[in-house]
Amino acid sequence: MDTVQVIADPRRREILRLVWDAERPASEIADHFDITFGAVSQHLGVLRRAGLVAVRRDGTRRFYRADRAALRPYTSMLRQLWAEQLDRLAELAEAEEQESR
Amino acid sequence: MDTVQVIADPRRREILRLVWDAERPASEIADHFDITFGAVSQHLGVLRRAGLVAVRRDGTRRFYRADRAALRPYTSMLRQLWAEQLDRLAELAEAEEQESR
DNA sequence: CGGCAACTTTAGCGGACACTAAAGCTTGTC
DNA sequence: GACAAGCTTTAGTGTCCGCTAAAGTTGCCG
Numbered sequence A, B: 001m002d003t004v005q006v007i008a009d010p011r012r013r014e015i016l017r018l019v020w021d022a023e024r025p026a027s028e029i030a031d032h033f034d035i036t037f038g039a040v041s042q043h044l045g046v047l048r049r050a051g052l053v054a055v056r057r058d059g060t061r062r063f064y065r066a067d068r069a070a071l072r073p074y075t076s077m078l079r080q081l082w083a084e085q086l087d088r089l090a091e092l093a094e095a096e097e098q099e100s101r
Numbered sequence C: 001c002g003g004c005a006a007c008t009t010t011a012g013c014g015g016a017c018a019c020t021a022a023a024g025c026t027t028g029t030c
Numbered sequence D: 001g002a003c004a005a006g007c008t009t010t011a012g013t014g015t016c017c018g019c020t021a022a023a024g025t026t027g028c029c030g
Helices: A003-008 A011-020 A027-030 A037-049 A068-100 B003-008 B011-017 B026-031 B037-050 B068-100
Strands: A052-060 A061-066 B053-058 B061-064
Touching: A003 A011, A003 A068, A003 B003, A011 A068, A027 A037, A027 A061, A027 B003, A037 A052, A068 B053, A068 B068, B003 B011, B003 B068, B011 B026, B011 B037, B011 B068, B026 B037, B026 B061
Parallel strands: none
Antiparallel strands: A052 A061, B053 B061
16 A cells, blocks of 8 residues: 555554654554454455554564654644644544533 | 645656746646646646645636745755656666667 | 637546455464 | 564545536637
8 A cells, every 4th residue: 555545544544643752562552442453453454465554463462653754744743733633632622611601 | 734744756856856947838738648638737726726826817827836945845845856866767778778788 | 699719617427545354464472 | 382562564445636528608700
């Protein structure tokens, strides 16, 4: 799969954000979503095959982390999109606050 | 449609490249592809609705150009992808040259 | 007005892909 | 070895989206 297509998926971008600053086991990543563990594992597989994340095995667990070097050309875009997402969350919070009055 | 999804499509990126430095009528854009005029028009519609291109009407023709301001956060990624495409073309040319020996 | 040129839009189809459920695979523990 | 934990892979399903073909729209010119 093409790198752009891989990054185009919102959940995969969220995964990248989660493993951007620290490595995390698959289970911890899966906890952040309300889809099945298997589905998350598939996303991790896509990211792995695209070379965008690295894996470290420790016992039965697998720790993932973003491969920042590989993601270098997309970094600014990713940060932009993550920021937009935060903005949207803020807007939602405001809207709810409006509603509660 | 989300900006990222819009840009994720290779043909739409190619269209953006075509109208990056100069405005072009839809017909001229369509000539660059081997899909139907209608399909190209649909891509233009997606780009228009996403606010990534601007249109100027002149008689029966419509001139498109990239809205660089709107594309600002994605510029570096676009340039990167356009460069990769050129690299792939170069590789193909080399491969063919190999074959012809 | 008739007719053509330049586009856009609609209906319908096929392929890609994200998801669930379930089976399979390693690794550590008793 | 048996079992469980942690994870991946497979089979099957629904949805989205890019394409074609065809119909619709708008503007120009005799």
